[in-house]
Amino acid sequence: MGIIGDGLDRAVQGAFTRPIPKSAGAQMRYLVKQLKGTRAVAGLLGVSQRTVERYVKDQIRRPRADLAQRLEDAVRQRWQPRVRDRARKQAAASTGLVIHTRARFGFTAAPGTTDDARIRHLTLALPPHHAARLLDAQDAGASEQQLRGLAAEALGEVYFRDGGRRAGGLEVEFTDVEQAEFDL
Template identity: 70%
Template sequence: MVSFGEGLDKALERTFTRPIPKSAGAQMRYLVKQHKGTRAVAELLGISQRTVERYVKDEIRRPRPQLAAAMEREVRKRWQPQVRAKAKKSAATTDGIMIDTRARFGYTAAPGTTDDARLRHLTVALPPHYAARLFDAQERGAGEHELREITAEALGEVYFRDNGRRAHGLTVQYTDLEHIEFDL
């Protein structure tokens, strides 16, 4: 299952205009350039500074699977920061963000209504101010719980309360997440 933070990152990665470097040497050179030195990259990846230097010079070509995954993850985090920032700004100011989720939704509402939680598959366009809140929370290091709360509030407002046209006072509970995907 993809987490909320990973889902937001994947949505931003789909806006990239160029693919990330493929070879271990190219990825390591990119990380060294971003961190302005081999020592910082070695600490980041948990390897020796000499090993980083050997990757930069293409003396080592095939990293072990754990190191390869760590290198790719760190390169993806830093790849095309201007494209990433432009996509975030666009989503937060004009375009909003699409969410496709399958989870159990329950809610508290006025007496006499059913509040039994049930599994739903929703695809909803969230307004820009919710996209801005999600990206701001992610940037300041918010956990999955806070991102889930923001998403539940957004889905409650847009889908269940229809932007204030019905179901006033409804509070949405977003649990048993099976699938989540964001798109810009």
């Protein structure tokens, strides 16, 4: 996806109550159960149906590195959907999100002022309504650019405009994102 989307995914995965299955066979069995068949899993992973069956029966134990990564990502996307949903709803309703980011922030200002765009490292708590907007947009399939825009709006309100107490009408630029991590 992108830096913001991946950061949101990692934050939600932090709420998991159990680790994902470790072995390739256990991961394949989980996917077969979730997708209701070996053909669907084979299509998802880009391997033959017979290969999936061999992993399920533990006839093959160690997948190639690229297949191992695709397998782990597919399992991680589907792991504990109710826990994932509960964590997202709680963040959107009451707790909000904490964002740790290092990016270029700024806005149009007179040359030489401290408001010029520069790399800043920020750790801020975003209120629940901003968390809800980010998570809902991600669920709706928003692009990385759209998620980045929503994050910029949230950071602009919380950090630069201080919840409406200063710098009203300020348009925040959020570019050159080096890091973006979220916590629930």
